[in-house]
Amino acid sequence: MGALPIVVERSTRASRVSAVGFGVVLVALATLPFWGGPGDMRLVAEMSYYLALAQLWNLLAGYAGLVSVGQQAFVGLGAYAFFYMVGPLAMSPYLALAIAGPAVALISFPVALVVFRLRGAYFAVGTWVVSEAFMLGVTQVKALGAGSGMSLTPAIVRQIAPDRAGREMIIYWITLAVVVLVFAGVYALLRSRHGLALTAIRDSEPASASLGVNTFRTKLVTYVVAAAFTGLAGAVIFLSKIRLSPEAGFSINDWTVVVIFMVVIGGIGTLEGPIVGMLVYVVMRELLFQWGTWYLILLGLVAVVVMLKFQDGIWGYIAKRFDLHLFPVRRQLTRG
Amino acid sequence: MNWLSILVQGSLLGGLYALFAVGLSLSFGIMRLVNIAHGDFIVLSAFAGLVAVRALGLDAIATLLVVIPTMAAIGYALQRGVLNLTLGSNILPPLLVTFGISVIIQNGLLQGFGADIQRLHWGAIETQSIALPGGVAVGVFPLIVFAVAVVSIFALQILFYRTTLGRAFRAASDDPETAELMGIDKRHLYALAMAIAMVFTALAGVLFAIRTTFDPASGPIRLIFAFEAVIIGGLGSLWGTLAGGILLGIAQAFGQALSPTWQILAGHIAFLIVLVLRPSGLFPRQRDE
Numbered sequence: 001m002g003a004l005p006i007v008v009e010r011s012t013r014a015s016r017v018s019a020v021g022f023g024v025v026l027v028a029l030a031t032l033p034f035w036g037g038p039g040d041m042r043l044v045a046e047m048s049y050y051l052a053l054a055q056l057w058n059l060l061a062g063y064a065g066l067v068s069v070g071q072q073a074f075v076g077l078g079a080y081a082f083f084y085m086v087g088p089l090a091m092s093p094y095l096a097l098a099i100a101g102p103a104v105a106l107i108s109f110p111v112a113l114v115v116f117r118l119r120g121a122y123f124a125v126g127t128w129v130v131s132e133a134f135m136l137g138v139t140q141v142k143a144l145g146a147g148s149g150m151s152l153t154p155a156i157v158r159q160i161a162p163d164r165a166g167r168e169m170i171i172y173w174i175t176l177a178v179v180v181l182v183f184a185g186v187y188a189l190l191r192s193r194h195g196l197a198l199t200a201i202r203d204s205e206p207a208s209a210s211l212g213v214n215t216f217r218t219k220l221v222t223y224v225v226a227a228a229f230t231g232l233a234g235a236v237i238f239l240s241k242i243r244l245s246p247e248a249g250f251s252i253n254d255w256t257v258v259v260i261f262m263v264v265i266g267g268i269g270t271l272e273g274p275i276v277g278m279l280v281y282v283v284m285r286e287l288l289f290q291w292g293t294w295y296l297i298l299l300g301l302v303a304v305v306v307m308l309k310f311q312d313g314i315w316g317y318i319a320k321r322f323d324l325h326l327f328p329v330r331r332q333l334t335r336g
Numbered sequence: 337m338n339w340l341s342i343l344v345q346g347s348l349l350g351g352l353y354a355l356f357a358v359g360l361s362l363s364f365g366i367m368r369l370v371n372i373a374h375g376d377f378i379v380l381s382a383f384a385g386l387v388a389v390r391a392l393g394l395d396a397i398a399t400l401l402v403v404i405p406t407m408a409a410i411g412y413a414l415q416r417g418v419l420n421l422t423l424g425s426n427i428l429p430p431l432l433v434t435f436g437i438s439v440i441i442q443n444g445l446l447q448g449f450g451a452d453i454q455r456l457h458w459g460a461i462e463t464q465s466i467a468l469p470g471g472v473a474v475g476v477f478p479l480i481v482f483a484v485a486v487v488s489i490f491a492l493q494i495l496f497y498r499t500t501l502g503r504a505f506r507a508a509s510d511d512p513e514t515a516e517l518m519g520i521d522k523r524h525l526y527a528l529a530m531a532i533a534m535v536f537t538a539l540a541g542v543l544f545a546i547r548t549t550f551d552p553a554s555g556p557i558r559l560i561f562a563f564e565a566v567i568i569g570g571l572g573s574l575w576g577t578l579a580g581g582i583l584l585g586i587a588q589a590f591g592q593a594l595s596p597t598w599q600i601l602a603g604h605i606a607f608l609i610v611l612v613l614r615p616s617g618l619f620p621r622q623r624d625e
Binding site: 061067069114117118120121122124125126128129130132133136137139140147252257260264268293294296297299300301302303304307308311 | 429559567600607611612
């Protein structure tokens with residue numbers, strides 16, 4: 001038998017084609033300020049930070065098995081860290097953005113040590129309690145504006161750019177840069193040794209532990225990294241909103257429920273799923289938001305039906321049906 | 337600061353929290369299901385009581401005769417028709433399905449009743465109190481709620497350890513596969529367990545509606561209180577849940593004595609301290625005899 005060499009294939013033809021496609025989309029979005037209106041920029045910016053949050057939640061729940069419903073804690077903490085640094089500490093907004101993520105990582109470490117004592121669904125509710133505790137804690141701190149929150153003063157905002165149009169453009173690019181950073185970071189992480197360990201943990205924690213994966217450390221690192229980027233996203237979100245209050249910063253509905261909806265609809269445990277889910281969510285919202293509570297009831301129903309009947313979500317179905325992987329993280333053995 | 341008052345009022349509040357927690361504890365104990373919509377079912381029961389008062393002209397407590405069977409039927413149907421399909425090794429489906437149900441209930445109530453703050457009235461007994469030595473006044477109604485919590489847990493203990501149904505519940509909890517081999521119909525048994533959990537949820541909801549005000553968004557924080565009581569007390573122990581509820585109530589009463597804004601935060605802090613010092617809770621389940 002002719003021993004053909006076996007090659008580890010890490011990309012697919014679809015992934016090479018889609019890489020070009022995503023490059024084109026990215027260039028189009030990056031130049032949006034020159035050909036689109038402020039409304040378009042706001043919508044794309046919002047889609048970007050939702051995609052970043054969705055991808056981070058997907059990393060936690062879809063790969064590390066850490067189903068958190070408390071990620072709003074890190075959105076709020078990132079936003080408060082940023083507002084505190086540029087306000088009372090009078091730091092440059094750019095420096096503050098760079099520090100917000102690491103600052104949240106620092107806080108998330110002891111949080112992880114506490115909530116990791118709970119398993120499964122209890123972990124989920126535990127992270128929620130922690131977030132509530134942070135929200136109520138912030139309302140007790142006068143330096144953080146207590147219950148009424150904080151605002152970015154015109155003087156701070158002018159440091160980004162003197163005029164309104166320039167500011168909107170720069171904040172738009174920052175938001176876009178954050179989602180690219182998150183996406184590329186998660187993709188690179190999942191393709192690395194660390195990603196292999198994560199996938200193993202997702203499939204079976206006891207089995208991966210017995211094969212030498214340090215499951216506790218892998219999950220801890222993932223949790224802290226996701227918290228750091230969630231914090232950065234929070235800082236950017238509230239930079240564009242100018243105003244921050246405890247209820248808005250630590251809102252479970254805005255920063256976690258909606259995000260979970262996107263990931264589940266799109267397909268959990270795939271990198272493409274959060275993109276699809278985010279797009280579906282935004283389209284549904286634009287079409288149905290005037291229905292108010294009925295629209296939210298419909299979202300709830302869709303989530304229930306998807307979880308009961310289509311657990312793989314939209315992209316999960318497509319990937320299985322057509323064996324299509326735009327962002328392959330698997331290693332495939334082929335005869336070269 | 338009146339320590340005796342904090343202990344007494346906190347314990348009585350803890351009785352209500354224990355009652356919140358019973359349903360959550362049952363569904364986790366028997367089918368390993370954490371019902372994220374649990375708090376919303378408490379609030380749904382409160383609204384059901386409100387409807388019964390308005391439509392049928394019932395006395396606030398008499399609404400239990402209607403609300404309990406209704407919620408039990410909803411519980412049975414929900415478990416049999418929906419939640420049984422989510423059970424398995426993957427924790428996401430039950431979590432997200434109950435999350436979806438929570439969104440549906442909250443917005444359904446908002447659609448039906450608006451965001452107004454509601455309350456059930458049960459006449460003069462709401463404001464009656466007994467004066468204790470040391471300047472502590474004990475509300476009659478909170479005392480009744482506490483007594484109901486103790487009696488409920490006592491009744492459940494008898495159900496679990498003295499009846500055939502209870503043995504089936506414990507068998508399914510310990511080893512569902514073997515229990516099925518022994519002729520237990522798991523789908524029916526789980527649905528019964530959820531119906532029983534809903535009986536106590538309905539009881540908790542109506543008593544809560546008489547004790548404090550509520551609105552369609554009151555559910556999630558009740559889920560959190562129930563959850564904290566269960567974890568503080570220790571998983572799988574009903575008397576532990578009562579103790580957990582009482583500890584949570586005392587922590588909140590202590591926080592409120594410091595400043596009204598500290599009430600709930602103090603409860604969260606107590607929960608986190610217990611989690612750090614005794615991760616399996618104060619009274620985790622002992623081996624069954």
